[in-house]
Amino acid sequence: MESVMNIYKALADPTRLRIALVLKRRALCVCELVVVLNLPQPTVSRHLGKLRDANLVRINRDAKFVTYSLTDDAFVAQLVDATAERLSEDPQIAADHSRMADREELRDIYRREYR
Numbered sequence: 001m002e003s004v005m006n007i008y009k010a011l012a013d014p015t016r017l018r019i020a021l022v023l024k025r026r027a028l029c030v031c032e033l034v035v036v037l038n039l040p041q042p043t044v045s046r047h048l049g050k051l052r053d054a055n056l057v058r059i060n061r062d063a064k065f066v067t068y069s070l071t072d073d074a075f076v077a078q079l080v081d082a083t084a085e086r087l088s089e090d091p092q093i094a095a096d097h098s099r100m101a102d103r104e105e106l107r108d109i110y111r112r113e114y115r
Helices: 001-012 014-025 030-037 041-053 072-084 089-115
Strands: 056-061 065-070
Touching: 001 014, 001 041, 001 072, 014 030, 014 041, 014 056, 014 072, 014 089, 030 041, 030 065, 030 089, 041 056, 065 072, 072 089
Parallel strands: none
Antiparallel strands: 056 065
């Protein structure tokens, strides 16, 4: 029961919820999350730490890149999916997703050139 409570506590914060909703779509590095969420890097890093502590996100290491993604936990996936559906018309979430789409194109170009 404690692990489930930790998940709900972690997602109760609006910034951590935004991070989870963005990571639902794609794994991102901290610098990409900073741009997508329009938040300072220390804020994003602090919230990622709390999401890691709650076992909501995992770290992926790929050559030069360290990215974060949601865990494979089915409960977490269902919870984030239901929340994303509920907040699909929220202006802040829509803005995050729009900035994310812009970053995806730049990231693909960068990875092709610097791998």
